[in-house]
Amino acid sequence: MNLDFSESQEMLRTSAKDFLSKECSKVKVRELEDSDTGHDSDLWKNMAEMGWLGLTLPEKYGGAEMEFMDLVVLMEEIGRNILPGPFFSTVVLCSEPVLHYGTEEQKNEFLTKISGGEMIMAFAINEDSASYRATDVNLKATLEGSDYVLDGTKLFVNDAGVADYLMMVVRTSERSTPEEGVTLLLVDAKSPGISIEVIPTTGFDKQCEVTFNKVKVPKSNVLGEVDNGWKIVELVLQRAALLKSVEMLGQCEAVVEMTNAYAKERVQYGRPIGDFQVIQHYLVNMWVNTETIRNLAYMTAWKLGEGIPCVKEVSALKAWASDGMKYVAERGVQIHGGIGITRDHDVSLYYRRAWAWDHMFGNARSHRVKVANEIM
Numbered sequence: 461m462n463l464d465f466s467e468s469q470e471m472l473r474t475s476a477k478d479f480l481s482k483e484c485s486k487v488k489v490r491e492l493e494d495s496d497t498g499h500d501s502d503l504w505k506n507m508a509e510m511g512w513l514g515l516t517l518p519e520k521y522g523g524a525e526m527e528f529m530d531l532v533v534l535m536e537e538i539g540r541n542i543l544p545g546p547f548f549s550t551v552v553l554c555s556e557p558v559l560h561y562g563t564e565e566q567k568n569e570f571l572t573k574i575s576g577g578e579m580i581m582a583f584a585i586n587e588d589s590a591s592y593r594a595t596d597v598n599l600k601a602t603l604e605g606s607d608y609v610l611d612g613t614k615l616f617v618n619d620a621g622v623a624d625y626l627m628m629v630v631r632t633s634e635r636s637t638p639e640e641g642v643t644l645l646l647v648d649a650k651s652p653g654i655s656i657e658v659i660p661t662t663g664f665d666k667q668c669e670v671t672f673n674k675v676k677v678p679k680s681n682v683l684g685e686v687d688n689g690w691k692i693v694e695l696v697l698q699r700a701a702l703l704k705s706v707e708m709l710g711q712c713e714a715v716v717e718m719t720n721a722y723a724k725e726r727v728q729y730g731r732p733i734g735d736f737q738v739i740q741h742y743l744v745n746m747w748v749n750t751e752t753i754r755n756l757a758y759m760t761a762w763k764l765g766e767g768i769p770c771v772k773e774v775s776a777l778k779a780w781a782s783d784g785m786k787y788v789a790e791r792g793v794q795i796h797g798g799i800g801i802t803r804d805h806d807v808s809l810y811y812r813r814a815w816a817w818d819h820m821f822g823n824a825r826s827h828r829v830k831v832a833n834e835i836m
Contacts, residue, residue: 539710
């Protein structure tokens with residue numbers, strides 16, 4: 461196992477860092493947080509020109525045909541710089557399922573537009589329980605003639621307000637197990653009968669409530685096989701948990717860097733606060749948490765990229781990342797003192813995301829249960 465970055469990955473990291481520092485300053489982040497959509501179309505277009513939106517997609521669909529590890533490198537920088545908008549929803553959650561399970565017509569339609577920056581997608585799985593279990597997928601899609609008809613509500617759908625299409629996880633039949641009878645549908649977000657409302661959240665991350673009132677979806681918009689969609693969902697959730705953890709790693713790195721710099725320059729009682737042992741211990745523990753996330757993340761990403769089973773590794777990573785990022789962000793705010801709790805200081809941007817992202821794709825507790833089930 462060689463975890464050294466290739467020359468192309470180092471170039472990607474450098475270009476991403478330069479691009480985000482220029483195009484997505486913290487002023488821009490706050491502007492997008494306060495906007496109705498959280499999306500900047502010019503920034504989206506520029507990312508498409510950089511090749512980010514089709515980074516791992518085949519060239520015939522307009523992609524750059526790079527490796528999964530390249531996407532990992534990019535996600536770390538995205539986390540470090542805090543990139544708002546529908547990149548994660550579109551690229552991480554939706555493009556890969558279409559690539560691996562879509563028909564050729566669906567691939568040409570969706571992947572080409574995603575790569576070119578012409579389509580935004582959102583992944584809709586959560587309902588009242590806000591869980592990621594098949595038992596809690598209850599929104600029914602009833603076949604009527606050549607269309608499925610949707611009635612019900614999906615919650616916490618990131619970026620639904622700006623999405624062109626929704627990748628819906630629905631119940632098409634009742635079978636002997638909850639996993640059976642789950643189907644994925646590609647739904648035009650502008651279809652009659654769909655209403656979308658942004659839910660206020662700690663992370664200001666434009667999660668939405670999406671309500672469906674007799675919404676018709678053509679049978680041709682089924683992704684994969686009818687009643688056999690849960691295997692696709694598992695693929696999505698595994699990759700999402702890993703890549704969200706990598707994004708959290710980048711955020712931890714940023715908090716450690718800015719807090720260490722502050723501890724060196726902030727003077728109290730005639731000396732920098734970094735001279736005090738308690739502050740040093742906080743910083744050491746912040747660094748240890750960050751490095752542990754990094755080691756778990758890149759080891760697990762390598763396994764996933766190589767097709768090696770890594771269910772327990774992904775869950776161990778997400779559990780550690782959820783707890784580790786909260787610890788790092790809390791200590792970062794504590795060391796900064798009063799200014800750290802204000803929205804004007806950058807450390808608060810990371811603190812809010814630490815708590816908002818804990819539950820995404822499973823919180824630390826649920827992933828520890830998965831690890832226990834794998835090792836016992």
